[in-house]
Amino acid sequence: MKSAVVIFPASNCDRDAAVALEQMTGKKPHLIWHADSDIPDVDLIVLPGGFSYGDYLRCGAMASQSPVMRTVKERAEKGVSVLGICNGFQILTETHLLPGALMRNAGLKFVCRPVGLAVCEAQSRFTRRYSSGQTVVFPVAHGEGNYTADDDTLKALEAEGRIAFRYAEGDNPNGSAHDIAGILNEKRNVLGLMPHPERVCDALIGGTDGRAMFESLIEAIG
Amino acid sequence: MKARVFIRLKNGVLDPQGKAIGKALTGLGFAGIGEVRQGKLIEIELDETDEAAAKTALTEMCEKLLANTVIERYEIELAK
Amino acid sequence: MKARVFIRLKNGVLDPQGKAIGKALTGLGFAGIGEVRQGKLIEIELDETDEAAAKTALTEMCEKLLANTVIERYEIELAK
Amino acid sequence: MSRISPDVVREHGLSEEEYAKIEALLGRAPNMVELGVFSVMWSEHCSYKSTRAHLKKLPTKGKRVIHGPGENAGVVDIGDGDCVVFKMESHNHPSFIEPYQGAATGVGGILRDVFTMGARPIAMLDSLRFGAPDHPKTRSLVSGVVAGIGGYGNCMGIPTVAGETAFDESYNGNILVNAMCVGLAKKDKIFLSAAKGVGNPIVYVGSKTGRDGIHGATMASAEFNADSEEKRPTVQVGDPFAEKLVLEACLELMESDAIIAIQDMGAAGLTSSSSEMADKGGVGAEIDLDKVPQRETNMTAYDMMLSESQERMLAVLKPGREKEAERIFKKWGLDFSIIGITTDTHRLIVKHRNEVVADMPVGSLSDAAPVYERPFVKPEPAHEMLLTDATRAVVPSLLKVLGSPDMCSKRWIWEQYDHSVMADTVIGPGGDAALVRVHNTNKGLAMTVDANPHYCKADPYEGAKQAVAEAWRNLTAVGAHPLAVTDNLNFGNPEKPEIMGQIVAAVDGIGEACRFLDFPVVSGNCSLYNETQGEGILPTPTIGAVGLVKDVTKTASIPFKRVGDAIFLIGEVRCQLGRSAYLRLVESREAGAMPPVDLSAEKQNGDFVRDLIETGIVDTCHDISDGGVIVALAEMAMASGVGAHIVLPNGMPPIPFLFGEEQARYLIAVPTEKAEKILTDAAVNGIFAMMLGETGGLTLRLDELGEVSLESLKKSHEAWLPSYMAGDS
């Protein structure tokens, strides 16, 4: 599996994502600067966490307008896998590659802690190595992860099995509708999630529950 | 020309920040506080001198960047 | 009564958000963008019906909670 | 040009004698720009005029020390061509005036100090002191400061991994916000601030200059009075986004060899960075203010020289390398401007609109700055050993201590800090020391900040020694070899002999402990004049420290790992309660002598425990500090969800045994088959070790002294801060 990690000004989990990808795939991902509209031929594009453009105006808003995102959109439409983590998820909603929006946490504070997640959809290229209903623990670290969408969108997400991860009962850190932690697009090749799988690929630093996501991708993509 | 852009959450979209402010005001002893909503005020200086052209440009700025129309609505005001 | 409170950074206080928005707008191809400043718009519903009394209460709210007068200034507008 | 009246001199915080000295150095009266420059450079904050003579006594050298105090941050060798770069700094006064921005820019400033040296910051720590919880300002100060620290550090993507937080009414009008940054650099890629060489371009990079925080440095050196809230100077606003770009751009430029010297613009911005760089390089500097990127119109030379706008750096480049540097800064969207040149005149010459607006010998700003041997009175510590046989019930006392503002869990705070970004945090907040892996290696850096102002109030000398000992112990408890120290001396008005006495004693105490433990001081900061209406804060010398773990898979942490482990107390029992958290929080009194600090016991016990950890025998360890044995035990149990059964040795008075705060002690837990070995090893080494009980169950059980469920312990430990912040208490 060939991969790329996009770097926006003030991305800050780009290295974490690159390290996890290299560790899991054995290959260094390409690092793509936001001002470049060219992305090499890869199987997976990762939009990492961070505070692109300082999270000013709205999280992900300015990044969604950068040259590289035009290419990401094209590739996504062609079926290339796109994974948006945290700020990456926010960018994906701002780009309308994923529906809905991420608002300020209901508690109005940044929150960093491990949370329990239920894997709701194990039938995707991102989650096939998990089992449906399995509980995993990933850390969250965000101030604006409160997923919101209109009722029709929420209904569609539920009906189409596009809610990949939900916060475990009683562990919703931000007030997200339907306890949504991560969603898929209609074609199921784009996943956005607030928790950080790349921070749980190493037992020494918090666990290994994130590895199966990368293993899923490797299995699905090759 | 100077423009003011107001960005508000759409009706029906929950505004925890506004709620918290309302609660805090009541807590401080202010009586009769109803709904409180928080939005953004963006002030932009433009070289453009034609009102209609400015409005068109500002509308485009809102649609493209300033507002997230999934949850927000915007209003443009040109300073006289 | 409905009130709008505008909270702006004082002149001379750095506004990193406004600066970044201005840069982004220019980057998107909008020409002639001068200074951009971002502030807050707080809308409050009040039971109060007397204008003067409302204004006094709102001023107090701004001083006590809504504005950080070290770096911000506020402006109150009552809806007619 | 307007004449300088005595009033103007006074408003600049300069005494008559100081003004006379300026005239003598210049051979004429200064103009306003020069007066402004002298006033900031000679302020307490920049010149250390009250403390310089005493700070000289601190040990600053060691086998591993590459750069000690004097550079932007200390640099210590950690082997394999790597070094750790760290420093702590205060932002007390700005944080009281505007908590969010004050704390945020404090973080921004200390980050710049570290990456200026060529280091990538890898962790932040914060030491916070607030006023009494029932003081009307406290809640909003806590919320603003915490949000500000998180707001800046989180955006930068640097984990905030540890800290401390306490409350006392002496901080009502003068909170303490000390931030420490730890970075990693290559030994052959350290950047210094000496601008050696003549004819080299001086470049300005980063954000534009505005009228922010003019006279911030002088403010940090002045006492607060009732109307300082009125005379609010323009507060600096932080832009972490800009700083992240400055960080990446600087590190990118540092990959090349284009830089001769580099320095961040902190307090007294352009003035201190240009004069210090020239002075250290033994050269002069000529600066053209028209070239300075400006955010506001009609800025005067005075404004520009004194501005404390954030996220700016000054560098001296090798001639001919300007284009290369400019390309990098432009790529990151930052301002870049050549504003001057180094000269052989040894003078700082500033031009504005084609006129020379300041012309001063560079040495006059730093070396010639006044140094005061301020009069002091030696503190008289209490000597009475409090062996009170308190007979209160254990469990309610424990719940009271654990649920108090000082001792409760600070989760509400550290959950607002991203502590796992960079994916190297092995132990985050909640440990004795945090442990961060050195990226791509098997090594780790342990770090901690510690102060006990209640001890220091009783005895500034022993109290400061204790802070060093506790920091050393916290590092040891995770299995680290303590490397070096940074300090932040927070005190009241040094012109008062009693306060000066505290400062002198504290510096001596730090010096003694650091010398004995071979734990040199490599950087630090002083924050004086922490007074409101004549009332000083508790003396608060804060120690930040870093240690090295050779193998991150061989460390220890607080949570019990297994059921049925034997729990040992390492270190002696003296049963004294003087100045303990128990006395203060349960009996509401502060009395007696603080626990004495026996440095040789500290070293012996610590080396013993570290050895057990490094050889893989011990993986569960907690040092004993405020709250004593019982609080340490409760913390271990709460962290793991595994309880413990403890039996007090015969004849021990329960409260003094359980709550006494004797130093140099640890609790460890090991599988029972290793218990024998611990006891024999301890005996061989002449170390006091005592088996207290074993792990298991869901309670803390002390036989006839009582039993309490982990659930109730957690409830009281976790409840106070969130409910206080929600306004419920």
Ligand SMILES: Nc1ncnc2c1ncn2[C@@H]1O[C@H](COP(=O)(O)OP(=O)(O)O)[C@@H](O)[C@H]1O
């Ligand atoms: N402001 C803070 N920021 C980050 N961590 C904090 C803060 N305050 C307390 N902590 C964490 O809470 C734990 C308990 O703090 P403390 O009682 O001071 O520890 P110790 O007694 O070991 O020095 C530590 O792990 C510390 O890092």
Ligand SMILES: [Mg+2]
């Ligand atoms: Mg400890």
